Amino acid sequence: MKNIRPALVLTLFFVLLTGFVFPAAVTAIAQSSMSYRANGSFVVQSGKVVGSELIGQTFSGSNYFHSRPSAAGNGYDANNSSGTNLGPTNPKLLVGVEGFEGIQQLAAKYRLENQLSQSQVIPVDAVTRSASGLDPDISVENARLQIPRIARARKISEDSIQAMLAQTIQPRFAGIFGDPSVNVLRLNMLLDKR
Amino acid sequence: MLQIVLYFLIILAITKPVGGYLFRVFDGKPLLLDRPLGWLERLTYRALGIRKDEVQTWRQYAGSLLMFSLISMVVTYVLLRFQGSLPLNPQGFGSAQMPAHLAFNTAVSFMTNTNWQSYSPELSVSYFSNMVALSIHNWASAAVGLAVAVALVRGLSQKSANGIGNFWRDVVRGTLYIFLPICFIGAFIYVAMGVPQTFAGPKLITTLEGIKQTIALGPVASQEIIKQLGTNGGGFFNANSAHPFENPSALADLFTKVLIFLIPAGLTNMFGRMFGNQRQGWAVFAAMSVLFLSGAFISTAAEQSGNPAFAKYGVQTANMEGKETRFGIAGSTLFASVTTGASCGAVNSMHDSYTPIGGLVPLFNILSGEVIFGGVGAGLYGMLIIAILAVFIAGLMVGRTPEYLGKKIGRFEVQMAMVSVLAMAASILFMTAYASLGKLPPNDPLNTYKGSSYGATDTGYGPLSGNLNNPGAHGFSETLYTFASATGNNGSAFAGITANTPIYNTLIGLAMIIGRFFVILPVLAIAGNMAKKKIAPASKGTFPTDSGTFTLLLVGVVVIVGALTFFPALALGPIVEHLQMIGGK
Numbered sequence: 001m002k003n004i005r006p007a008l009v010l011t012l013f014f015v016l017l018t019g020f021v022f023p024a025a026v027t028a029i030a031q032s033s034m035s036y037r038a039n040g041s042f043v044v045q046s047g048k049v050v051g052s053e054l055i056g057q058t059f060s061g062s063n064y065f066h067s068r069p070s071a072a073g074n075g076y077d078a079n080n081s082s083g084t085n086l087g088p089t090n091p092k093l094l095v096g097v098e099g100f101e102g103i104q105q106l107a108a109k110y111r112l113e114n115q116l117s118q119s120q121v122i123p124v125d126a127v128t129r130s131a132s133g134l135d136p137d138i139s140v141e142n143a144r145l146q147i148p149r150i151a152r153a154r155k156i157s158e159d160s161i162q163a164m165l166a167q168t169i170q171p172r173f174a175g176i177f178g179d180p181s182v183n184v185l186r187l188n189m190l191l192d193k194r
Numbered sequence: 195m196l197q198i199v200l201y202f203l204i205i206l207a208i209t210k211p212v213g214g215y216l217f218r219v220f221d222g223k224p225l226l227l228d229r230p231l232g233w234l235e236r237l238t239y240r241a242l243g244i245r246k247d248e249v250q251t252w253r254q255y256a257g258s259l260l261m262f263s264l265i266s267m268v269v270t271y272v273l274l275r276f277q278g279s280l281p282l283n284p285q286g287f288g289s290a291q292m293p294a295h296l297a298f299n300t301a302v303s304f305m306t307n308t309n310w311q312s313y314s315p316e317l318s319v320s321y322f323s324n325m326v327a328l329s330i331h332n333w334a335s336a337a338v339g340l341a342v343a344v345a346l347v348r349g350l351s352q353k354s355a356n357g358i359g360n361f362w363r364d365v366v367r368g369t370l371y372i373f374l375p376i377c378f379i380g381a382f383i384y385v386a387m388g389v390p391q392t393f394a395g396p397k398l399i400t401t402l403e404g405i406k407q408t409i410a411l412g413p414v415a416s417q418e419i420i421k422q423l424g425t426n427g428g429g430f431f432n433a434n435s436a437h438p439f440e441n442p443s444a445l446a447d448l449f450t451k452v453l454i455f456l457i458p459a460g461l462t463n464m465f466g467r468m469f470g471n472q473r474q475g476w477a478v479f480a481a482m483s484v485l486f487l488s489g490a491f492i493s494t495a496a497e498q499s500g501n502p503a504f505a506k507y508g509v510q511t512a513n514m515e516g517k518e519t520r521f522g523i524a525g526s527t528l529f530a531s532v533t534t535g536a537s538c539g540a541v542n543s544m545h546d547s548y549t550p551i552g553g554l555v556p557l558f559n560i561l562s563g564e565v566i567f568g569g570v571g572a573g574l575y576g577m578l579i580i581a582i583l584a585v586f587i588a589g590l591m592v593g594r595t596p597e598y599l600g601k602k603i604g605r606f607e608v609q610m611a612m613v614s615v616l617a618m619a620a621s622i623l624f625m626t627a628y629a630s631l632g633k634l635p636p637n638d639p640l641n642t643y644k645g646s647s648y649g650a651t652d653t654g655y656g657p658l659s660g661n662l663n664n665p666g667a668h669g670f671s672e673t674l675y676t677f678a679s680a681t682g683n684n685g686s687a688f689a690g691i692t693a694n695t696p697i698y699n700t701l702i703g704l705a706m707i708i709g710r711f712f713v714i715l716p717v718l719a720i721a722g723n724m725a726k727k728k729i730a731p732a733s734k735g736t737f738p739t740d741s742g743t744f745t746l747l748l749v750g751v752v753v754i755v756g757a758l759t760f761f762p763a764l765a766l767g768p769i770v771e772h773l774q775m776i777g778g779k
Contacts, residue, residue, distance in 0.1 A: 003261035006242040006362050011266045011330075013238055013366075018333040019326035022374075023391075023416040026381045030391040030415065034382075038391045040411050040439070042399070050402050054388050054438040055409055057401040064403065068519070072433075078409040079316050079396055081433035083516040083544035085690030087668030088501045089775050093515065093547075107507040124500070124510040130518050131436030131526075131544045137519035170443075170520070177197050178444025179522025188402055 213463020
């Protein structure tokens with residue numbers, strides 16, 4: 001029973017040091033030196049906060065690049081992050097159920113929206129839901145296939161959109177780690193700025 | 195594939211310097227940090243009422259460990275239940291979001307370094323709960339794991355000693371001199387890469403298309419850093435390290451993966467140094483590396499070739515379901531191999547949506563006892579248990595008394611090693627069987643999810659198999675993964691399963707306790723018993739344990755013990771599902 005006192009004191013040690021002092025110190029320093037990042041990387045357009053550059057959002061208009069499908073709440077619910085957790089052989093994933101689109105429906109919709117031929121292979125990220133449901137990015141190929149649709153809707157040349165895409169592409173880290181990606185919000189803000 | 199190799203080279207490069215530092219800390223050598231932190235260490239000892247040089251027998255060590263685990267767990271349970279009356283609670287969560295069975299499960303989960311989360315953090319726990327009630331265990335449970343590993347290494351390397359060190363001292367030194375400095379620097383690196391650190395509540399914004407979006411925030415970075423460094427894995431958000439606020443970029447992802455293996459890899463080298471022969475450490479490191487790299491390559495290949503069913507709809511087959519674009523496939527599968535090799539359990543992709551073989555790798559990593567670098571401390575002591583079995587098996591083959599590190603392995607050591615192996619297997623298999631077959635009437639409160647507390651509707655699942663998100667073989671894998679993860683103190687999940695019901699929370703809580711203490715106690719017993727033994731000089735007949743042969747033997751024992759124990763279960767889950775998938779069923 002002589003362990004009770006040190007056990008209580010050690011618990012208190014962790015509560016004070018790692019539960020209060022450490023997070024408070026990190027917050028104080030981070031807030032004063034990196035407030036943009038520490039507060040969630042919120043971006044502003046024409047004086048209004050339009051989102052966090054790190055958190056994906058839903059785009060459905062034909063004049064914007066579309067994000068991936070999302071399983072977070074009713075789609076890009078940034079207070080309820082989640083993937084589908086559907087297994088690869090689950091019919092719900094492949095052909096969907098009432099109120100939930102499977103790969104089959106998502107692929108057909110993507111083809112229709114972007115007027116793609118039946119032979120065009122669809123980039124897999126365009127019809128699968130991410131792990132967080134908040135994926136801010138799409139693949140470069142996915143973005144490229146959406147360009148003609150946006151050019152038609154905005155009545156601007158495909159080349160000018162292509163140029164915006166090129167400056168938004170985030171390459172692999174050090175050319176090796178991760179995959180090249182395109183931040184949808186940043187790209188759409190570029191479209192609006194023009 | 196190149197990123198797997200490069201990642202491994204980074205780990206290889208840091209193993210020796212990290213091991214050297216760990217050695218200095220636990221051998222009580224002077225440190226640069228003595229000046230800024232020495233006063234705090236001495237003050238803590240005074241408050242604890244212990245003497246710095248007090249040495250404990252293994253029973254005393256275990257007694258201290260158990261009492262600390264119990265008391266700190268009870269404190270967390272109470273703090274969680276009363277979160278409604280505590281500060282830093284912008285979302286106004288109370289005990290409705292944290293009922294008794296969930297608070298029990300969560301307190302056990304964090305105390306045992308598992309960090310299984312039956313709940314969705316954004317919808318259940320206040321900032322205070324995250325930062326204080328839960329985070330303290332991220333530090334403490336890792337420090338305890340580290341202490342046990344150090345105690346075992348002391349037991350193996352000391353001659354004719356009675357004690358195996360002092361529990362309180364090992365925990366305090368590990369926390370102050372290892373975790374604190376790394377976390378203090380690492381937290382700012384996370385913030386700089388985009389991880390938030392604020393006490394402000396969720397932010398409501400209007401998107402570019404005019405949709406309202408509520409964005410959850412919080413003091414994430416200070417929790418993220420110890421979550422990874424301490425191989426804890428409990429997410430600030432439901433999506434864990436797939437959430438862009440926990441893991442914003444490919445660079446952050448690489449940083450995270452290095453943090454997870456940093457101490458476990460360094461410990462192999464510390465082990466060698468304590469024994470006075472670093473090659474002993476490298477032999478263990480090599481065995482871990484072989485297992486790690488094989489798994490990572492298999493999983494990556496499986497996910498890249500992906501799901502043949504996608505081709506029917508004119509879609510690329512590479513499996514991006516449940517994966518983030520910025521990490522890509524190899525970045526996700528490498529993370530899965532790291533987090534399950536170590537007992538971390540953080541995820542940057544949803545393992546439940548992996549192809550059967552892609553998901554088999556993380557499952558196998560957990561089932562094999564998480565000795566592939568493993569959790570902080572837990573990986574090394576797990577692998578040393580395997581080493582004892584390996585020399586025992588080698589001894590049987592050649593008919594010699596087995597020895598490890600110059601000490602004879604006797605009946606007691608082998609019995610203790612077997613207790614830990616068998617307790618793990620029994621917990622995983624019996625609980626999986628019960629959860630697959632257990633029947634309850636529909637709407638039995640024991641298996642009802644109180645969705646109404648989280649903005650959804652109540653669901654009564656009835657039979658325990660009703661909680662699964664996927665039918666057939668994949669559903670079985672979900673159950674098996676759940677109890678493997680809980681017993682292995684991993685904490686990752688095939689997350690489709692709804693585990694936030696009284697019966698699941700209780701079963702999983704028990705599995706976590708069995709997995710933690712039925713390994714730690716036998717390990718400490720072995721440490722105590724080995725410490726007493728004399729070290730015999732190596733002779734011609736001694737089986738060298740710093741050789742390639744020994745590395746292969748270790749790999750063999752891990753694979754054979756894992757495969758023999760769990761093959762029937764794996765056959766019912768991932769293997770059947772793989773055959774169904776390639777057969778187009």
